Amino acid sequence: MLQQIRIVLVNTSHTGNIGSVARAMKTMGLSQLYLVDPVQPPDSHASALAAGATDVLYSAVQVETLAEAIHDCGLVVGTSARNRTLDWPLLGPREAASKVLAEASHYPVALVFGRESSGLTNDELHQCTHHVHIPTNPDYSSLNLAMAVQTLAYEIRMQYLEAHQQPEPDTTVYPRAEDLERFYVHLEATLKDTGFIIKNHPGHVMTKLRRLFSRARPEEVELNILRGILTSIDKKIR
Numbered sequence: 001m002l003q004q005i006r007i008v009l010v011n012t013s014h015t016g017n018i019g020s021v022a023r024a025m026k027t028m029g030l031s032q033l034y035l036v037d038p039v040q041p042p043d044s045h046a047s048a049l050a051a052g053a054t055d056v057l058y059s060a061v062q063v064e065t066l067a068e069a070i071h072d073c074g075l076v077v078g079t080s081a082r083n084r085t086l087d088w089p090l091l092g093p094r095e096a097a098s099k100v101l102a103e104a105s106h107y108p109v110a111l112v113f114g115r116e117s118s119g120l121t122n123d124e125l126h127q128c129t130h131h132v133h134i135p136t137n138p139d140y141s142s143l144n145l146a147m148a149v150q151t152l153a154y155e156i157r158m159q160y161l162e163a164h165q166q167p168e169p170d171t172t173v174y175p176r177a178e179d180l181e182r183f184y185v186h187l188e189a190t191l192k193d194t195g196f197i198i199k200n201h202p203g204h205v206m207t208k209l210r211r212l213f214s215r216a217r218p219e220e221v222e223l224n225i226l227r228g229i230l231t232s233i234d235k236k237i238r
Contacts, residue, residue, distance in 0.1 A: 001160065002156075002160065003031065004105070005032060006032035006069075006111070007021065007110075009036065010114050012035065012115070013116050014039075018042050019045065021149045022050040023050050025056055027150075029160075031056050034062075041062065070127065075099065075104075077091065077099070089129070093135075093155045097152065173219060183227060184213075186230050188206050193238075
């Protein structure tokens, strides 16, 4: 499914940003990179910033227009600032990731990122089926290109893993109710022997301790350790 998701960069100015995007993609399991009319094709600077993701960088598809990059996509999500006046479906990163994954099993889908300085033009945004906005700090909303790609790619990966990874079976062994009850009886007896609980005025100590251990939910081995501690105290005071 992740092979159906392409990252499309439009008219990127700095080759280093292309390399950084490739790295951001690979860390999240994405590999389909499309470059629309880059100011310069990827060079040694791009390779350096791609680090171990040069395979993503060198296999990037280079085209002249956005239309070429998305011609076979059933879903095209363009990154957008909120202040645009276009009446287009606007998604948050999590909604966008959910939609991308839901539709990627049917056809290729694209996430489109614009120029570093000015983003996507209105004409380019019109070619997208949806827009996505990353809710950054309004007092400082500057995200560089690779950061924006990383943010959306991360959301996609997390939802992909949640949907496809089976949870590890819980092999923890917890004590039975009767074992817990024997522990509480032992604990109360020991606390009375040490004088911590006054026999004629026990108050709510045991109620609070029961609540404490219920929250902690000790495992069977841990409960055995606690019983051993109580036994050692009993021996000492006797």
